[in-house]
Amino acid sequence: MEETDIALMELIKRGDDKAFELLLARHQRSVYNLACRFLNDEAEAEDITQETFIRVFRAAGTYTPEAKFSTWLYTIVKNLCFNSLRKRRSVTIVSTEEETLPEIPAENHDPSEIIDGKRLRFKVLNAVSALPENMRIAVILHKFHDLQYDEIAKILGCSVNAVKLRVHRAKALLANSLGDLHPKPNDA
């Protein structure tokens, strides 16, 4: 029978290294991809993945399962990602409600254009990277990690309505930048 994440954390607390290896194997892909998509930087995503799991290991002794393990884990990743952005840009992050929505660069393309997978991925990456940080993290968690709004709200430390609003606004912005694309059926 497969151990739950919380059970594995309990084993790690007692010094079981195998349990940590199992937890690492189970979650490193999602942690790495969250950081990678949010920061759009693979090297930085590697550092954040390492730092996240080192923090998980060190915090195992004091870990109390108040919420789902993944919520706690993604909260660590989110904090590290925002710290990394602060260091990189030295920009104070304000709430989405106060942010002015940026103009996503419009693509001059033929609406009937059929683009290959590589170019499409590049356009998607640019469109998501152009989103404000608080919207971007909400979209990534919702779209790529299949998290519900209430769980995202816990991770981001805001209300469910705020998350909903961020995702709705992000969808509207993405519709402007990606809505006219016609990917090949096997690309999408």
Add this chain to the structure above:
Amino acid sequence: MNCEWTKDNLIACIDRELDPSQELLLKEHLHDCSACRREYEKIQIAWKTLDCWKDLAPPEHIQKNILREIKGGRKAKWLYRMVPAAAVLLIIAGIGFFYNSTDTGSFRQFTVEKENTPVEAHTDISQENVDDIIVNLQLLREKDFYDSLDRLEKIDYLPLVEDRQEEDKKESNLLEMHAA
């Protein structure tokens, strides 16, 4: 049902957040309004297009680095715990070695003096002996008193009562002589 309301609620409709009645009205509007229908399609296409951003496999060295860091950290943790204990033991051993290696050391002297201190002997004392001792003690105390008196007499600058009388006589004789 107008275009403004429809555009405001398109995403809510896609996310299935509208009431069934509202959803029905919105879809009826989409059927009739090509502009709103186009907006609806754009949102759906954009959201669907995100699927092409596939997961990347994390590099293998990440796992190795994490495990190495953790094992290294655990060793360091033990080391940090052992260092103070080892330091205390070293200090104690050093102090012991220092006092044992020097004969002139105060600790050594102290231990030697302690070794040479005579041990009190226990003797049985009868009641008669006790009485004798008390008498002797009284005599000793009186002796001390008389000795102190002797010492007082020997101090010549202290005027004695007899000497004062003689001086008075001398003074009176002198006065008489002056008067004569």
